[in-house]
Amino acid sequence: MTDPKRALAAGLVLTLSLSACMGGTGDSGKDAAAGYDPNATVELTWWTGQTEVAEATAEKLAAEYHALHPNVTIKTSPGASVADELLTKLSAGFAGGTYPDISYAFGSWAGDLAASGKAQDLTEFVNTPEFKWTEIPEAARQTATVDGKVVAVPALVDNLALIYNKELFDKAGLAYPTDQWSWDDFRNAAKKLTDPATNTYGTAYSVSGSEDTTWHLWPLLWQQGGKILDGNTPAFASPQGVAALETLRVMAVDDKSMYLDQTDEKYLPLFNSGRVGMVISGPWALLELKEAGIAYDVTALPGFNGDHQTVSGPDLWVLLDHQDPNRAGAARDFIAWMTSAETDAKWNLALGNLPLRSTEAHSPEFAAYTKEWPGSQKFFDNLANAKQARPTVSGYAQLSRNVGDAIAKVLQGAATSQEALDEAAKKSAGLVG
Structure with missing residues (x-):
């Protein structure tokens, strides 16, 4: 869930020089999922960036996905004691080669994550008809895009x-x-x-x-x-x-x-x-x-x-490249499922967050959500006033x-x-x- 403090303290101390740490390696222009076999046995690591209640929900969804795809096991953990520390953990992981397949990230980190060379290029993936990219608010899509390249998938949308x-x-x-x-x-x-x-x-x-x-x-x-x-x-x-x-x-x-x-x-x-x-x-x-x-x-x-x-301060799911097309492809498939309108109702709406996709506004889950959370309809409507995004630059x-x-x-x-x-x-x- 989005933290209202948005402190980013650790990352600011480090000035977020991920590109300097990694020299921009890993971004060869080749599709990270080229040659993906959806039947391959894969284990993914997912840093959820969530607090206790939301982490339990993430574990349930990972298990639900595994039941649908028995060949894919997803190991979940918050990744850090607070979400603010995730970028520091990722930076250290990039340097040591011990980073997850999927991580939660604040939208303001997008430029630095892109500069690391470890984020998958998801441009073609999200623009497939099946993904329905345009159902996600424009400001969130802008936040996930750096220099014309989609480097993450929005995980959460909000606004002031x-x-x-x-x-x-x-x-x-x-x-x-x-x-x-x-x-x-x-x-x-x-x-x-x-x-x-x-x-x-x-x-x-x-x-x-x-x-x-x-x-x-x-x-x-x-x-x-x-x-x-x-x-x-x-x-x-x-x-x-x-x-x-x-x-x-x-x-x-x-x-x-x-x-x-x-x-x-x-x-x-x-x-x-x-x-x-x-x-x-x-x-x-x-x-x-x-x-x-x-x-x-x-x-x-x-x-x-x-x-x-x-x-809007959208948060992101960043998918990281391990030079393994099966891990890259499985991570994409999981996030496509996770951010679908059907699963998002079990995730963001269940946690009291705004729905990720416009089509959820017509669902019974959204009707129940607006009844349970007074003021949520206004926040949802106010997404239309989020016409610009904070710069996605290192x-x-x-x-x-x-x-x-x-x-x-x-x-x-x-x-x-x-x-x-x-x-x-x-x-x-x-x-x-």
């Missing part, structure tokens, strides 16, 4: 939307947010919801400097017509980027209506306890919201000039850290938006490729 506490709005005498809200509407409501006497804030934002800090800014940048990169050159310090960050700064510094979370871990619990009126978050928040029992609802993000773009993770640090400085009043973004752009120059 506005979640609000209905009781706090009622108490303040405010009309509820709508899908047509502007950021001025959001700011005005945040000011009116803020009450220093009760230590209640209108909204909240992470200032940890992690990807959770950074990716919340990208929708505001895109809504303004800005870009993260122009080619491989940082472009976020543009007038559009400054305007996007200023939108947040005025709430944090001028209005003092924004709770600043130093850890990524406090703002959702504070919202769930009725201390924050609005948060920008994703469908992973629904479980804790349900357990908290508060009255909440979900709308699309506020927008600029009617543009309500959001950001070096993105360090760029993200530089931008995250800039955002944190600005929201804490330590720098102007232009100064901080200029500094982040300077640090990020030459990082991506």
Whole structure:
């Protein structure tokens, strides 16, 4: 399940130089599954990247696939104690030749995984009629694609939307947010919801400097017509980027209506306890919201000039090449089965995640899912507002850290938006490729 923190700490420390570790070996241009015999006896290793409950579901699905294909045995494990550490484990495994056939990966790792030379080229595979590639949201397909080559299959889709506490709005005498809200509407409501006497804030934002800090800014940048990169050159310090960050700064510094979370871990619990009126978050928040029992609802993000773009943080299944066509082909067949509409209902919908494919919207499982998880229908509908993807380039993770640090400085009043973004752009120059 997607982790809202998106810390990626270990990978950022290493600057994710997988291509340097491996020299780009293994990408010969030959199809990794050429000569695949579907009847061959194969053992696959699958790093699921899941926590305990989801790992148990993964084990059941691996057993179900084995029952359908007795010649294929799938050994499952989380791969690491937390999903954030998987890229570090993969990097070490590439160097030592001990890496899995299939691994969970955050979408922001796609460029570095492609640069390693170990990811299978899945372009022809996913574009077969049987795979039904276009049923998966466009932003997720973009995230799995690096330089025109599909290097992974989306495992999970999500997006950021506005979640609000209905009781706090009622108490303040405010009309509820709508899908047509502007950021001025959001700011005005945040000011009116803020009450220093009760230590209640209108909204909240992470200032940890992690990807959770950074990716919340990208929708505001895109809504303004800005870009993260122009080619491989940082472009976020543009007038559009400054305007996007200023939108947040005025709430944090001028209005003092924004709770600043130093850890990524406090703002959702504070919202769930009725201390924050609005948060920008994703469908992973629904479980804790349900357990908290508060009255909440979900709308699309506020927008600029009617543009309500959001950001999606798709996670991936990366299939790795061991120079064995039978392992490569069996891994493809398993992931095609795993990500089919029928199996995805037993995986993502069963775990409370959004459905991976558009065709699942018409299934009885989806109807049950939206009933069980209030707000999930809005998150599903909001996928249509995820029109762009974060850059799938090597070096993105360090760029993200530089931008995250800039955002944190600005929201804490330590720098102007232009100064901080200029500094982040300077640090990020030459990082991506």
